[in-house]
Structure formats: C-alpha cells, structure tokens
Amino acid sequence: DAGITQSPRHKVTETGTPVTLRCHQTENHRYMYWYRQDPGHGLRLIHYSYGVKDTDKGEVSDGYSVSRSKTEDFLLTLESATSSQTSVYFCAISVGTSLSYEQYFGPGTRLTVT
C-alpha cells in the first residue's frame, strides 16, 4: 500500500452528520488524492493536494472539503453527510515530481450514510 493508511476503515453515520476521513502516508510524497468508488463509475477524483495547504477540486467535489496541514496527512470532510455519499473512499499518493506519475492507493474506507 505504498505506506498509506486510511482511518477509519469502516464507518456508518446518519444523514446530516459531519464525517472526517483521514489519509496518512509515511514517505513525504507531495501529491495526495481522494477518490470515491461506486459501481459502474470506476474511481472518480474528489479533491487532490500538491503540497501543504495547497489543494484543488476534482470532478466530484460538491459536498466535500479537504485539508492538508502536514505533508503526511490529507483529511476529507463531509460537512453534512447525505445518502448519495455512501461509497468506498480511497486515498492515493503520486510518486514523482509532477502529477503525471504513478499513483498508489490506500486500502479504502467504506462509508455508509443511513
């Protein structure tokens, strides 16, 4: 898993509650990503980061925010969870000096919003 851990690995929460997922890497890579995976959609990019406090939106960013205060941690927050955010969330890091390098994924967090 390229030194990537995600926590929690499973979470059930109620509609309207805030949720924060954590991604931690041990190798000081600059680029980090959050994806969601849903049946029939492959993986879709939510947000990404290219350094501490430097983040940008992906293709499905509505309803999500991110923060990166340390190189090793990238947090994904659902401010007010909705049932449509039930999904498996994957964090990834990019090895190299630009975005166009190999990405390696963490083990995932399964989130259920009831």
Added chain:
Amino acid sequence: GENVEQHPSTLSVQEGDSAVIKCTYSDSASNYFPWYKQELGKGPQLIIDIRSNVGEKKDQRIAVTLNKTAKHFSLHITETQPEDSAVYFCAASGNNQGGKLIFGQGTELSVKP
C-alpha cells in the same frame, strides 16, 4: 474533458487462455495510461503503465498496447491463472488535465480453473 470507456464490463476465461481488455480515450493530449488490478476489499494496485512515446510494454504475462491514432489502449494477460481474477481498471492522464487520472468503468475478470 477526458472520457475513458472500458470494455467488456465482465470477462470469463478458462485457466491458461488469454484475456484482453480494451479502453478508448477522447483527449488526444493524454499521454499516460496506467492499468490497475483490484481484488475484493482492497485498494487498486498498479500493475503496468505506458506512456505515449511507446507502443507496447510487457511485464512477464501482462502487456499493454497503445494506438495513439485510434486513441485506444489494451491490456493483454497471457496464460491466465485463477489468481488473475479481479477487477481491472484503465485510466488516462495528461498535462492538459493537470496530470489527473480519469478512470474507465472497470472489467471484472473471472478465470475458471
């Protein structure tokens, strides 16, 4: 923006046969094409990738081919084994997309012993 289509969505082969999964992309500026294997309950694992300056790349039983003119690329697995059973994803990326990966919808490969 970039769009990646992947076919077939499911593929069943006999052990020892070959498997081929195909992807097409829309943005001619894309220049990086990785393939991922995802086993049940795990994150996607990068298995092979190719850049637009080459047409084919091999790694033991797996190979990827790229046709830039037709904008498609394929994953070839030879001598399939039951442990090759998984979901496979293709993706495309390029500088015009800020290097972000756009994924295909996935192919569930089943290798029958």
